[in-house]
Amino acid sequence: MSPTIWRIVGFLAAVEIASGILQGYYTPIYSDIAEHLHIADGDVNWFEAAQLIVAALAVPVLSRLGDLHGHRRILITATLITAAGGWLVAFAPGFWTFLIGWALQGAYTVWLPMEIAILHERSRDAPDRPALVRRGAALLVLALEVGVIAGALSAGALQPILGMTGLLAIPAAATTIALVAIVLGVRDESAPATGRLDLPGTGLLSLSLLLVLGGLVVVRLQGLASPLAWALVILGCAVLYAFVRVEQSSASPLIDVRALAAPGMWPVQLAAALFGMSVLGAQIPLSTFARTDPAEVGYGLGVDAASIANLIGLYVVCMAIGALLSPFAARRLGVRWMLVASAVLVAIGYATFIPLHEALVHAMLAMGIAGLGSGALVASLPAAAAAVATHGGTAEAAGLTNATKTVGGCVASALFAVALASTGSISDPTAGHAPMSGYVTVWGICAGSALLAALALSRLPVADKELDSSVT
Helix, strand or coil: CCHHHHHHHHHHHHHHHHHHHHHHCCHHHHHHHHHHHCCCHHHHHHHHHHHHHHHHHHHHHHHHHHHHHCHHHHHHHHHHHHHHHHHHHHHCCCHHHHHHHHHHHHHHHHHHHHHHHHHHHHCCCCCCHHHHHHHHHHHHHHHHHHHHHHHHHHHHHHCCCCCHHHHHHHHHHHHHHHHHHHHHHCCCCCCCCCCCCCHHHHHHHHHHHHHHHHHHHHHHHHCCCCHHHHHHHHHHHHHHHHHHHHHHHCCCCCCCHHHHCCCCCHHHHHHHHHHHHHHCCCHHHHHHHHHCCHHHHCCCCCCCHHHHHHHHHHHHHHHHHHHHHHHHHHHHHCHHHHHHHHHHHHHHHHHHHCCCCCCHHHHHHHHHHHHHHHHHHHHHHHHHHHHCCCCCCHHHHHHHHHHHHHHHHHHHHHHHHHHCCCCCCCCCHHHCCCCHHHHHHHHHHHHHHHHHHHHHHCCCCCCHHHCCCCCC
């Protein structure tokens, strides 16, 4: 890796550390946030739903704007939005202001696609460009996981010391520091793509996602039998069909649907959606299962918050290892089989939960295996999409993997909420317990979706050169 690329990766790593802090910092203090806002613990789930919806809407638009107006410029814009949301969270006077700030932080999901697009363009003269991008992406994911661990540990250590405003200001400060790192250390030499932002396509895609994700929220509240939920989902799919027709006739589409159907692209995007079901949807069920006391209900691990933190730490460390090993595995196995093997590891990890779930060591084994595969996929899927993108579409392709992953997480979240429905809240084990069959369903869906992702990735072009060279 050239000194110039090393320097850029170093500054971008500060951004991914901030991303990790955003993803790991709040988890240990959710109950404190609920108490601070005078809301029930179950209402904290609305923060996740709002942020996922914003992320799904923002990533395709910001990614396209990055290709049109410069990846660095949009990276700065997304970081400004995220920082503003973080400071709003810190000083929010009530629930709705807090919810708006929390949702705005969803703009961070476009950071990694923008960073990969910057690396892709800055290494365009290198003979081993795809390998350079994969190594850079692996290092960025390592920084992300370091941030997750640092965030979780910092929140736990600072919670008894700081008031809530000071406690909530830490992620905002980290994002602000990341903004300074981008401004001072990152240059973007990409040639902007021609065209303009497709406003009709943007409107149709936004409406489609709002309808589908709104239907999934209703599923969480009313169950799979809700007529309103299905009406919203069907209407959203109809709008999505109209979006595809509009994009096919647009001279400057928001999403190049023809390129999306390319042999090197559609398996990556489908796999990202299926992978999102486990990597984004399974956290709350795993946490509640671990906290459930087996002496009381006959299943669960009965561990405390500290043990859950250790389990999360193991998972994150394994993700970092998987990300770092992915470039070496790609050289030995080829990109296609490295991606397939990673998805299979995720499937094996969650499938392990089905027969082995009676002790903490079982959970550690399962999450360790799943973490290795998850880390490799987080680092490699955006890079694989960027590698086969047309000129001027690298950010769009990389960003779309995050958008589809987010939608997959929303679908899984709704399905898991139904599977774990009980006499109480799935996020508050003291109020009621989900049936054991519900947890088995969750693990089965995670394993099955990862296996389907592996099957999709196996359809990538046989020759690795189709993935290791940019289509111009």
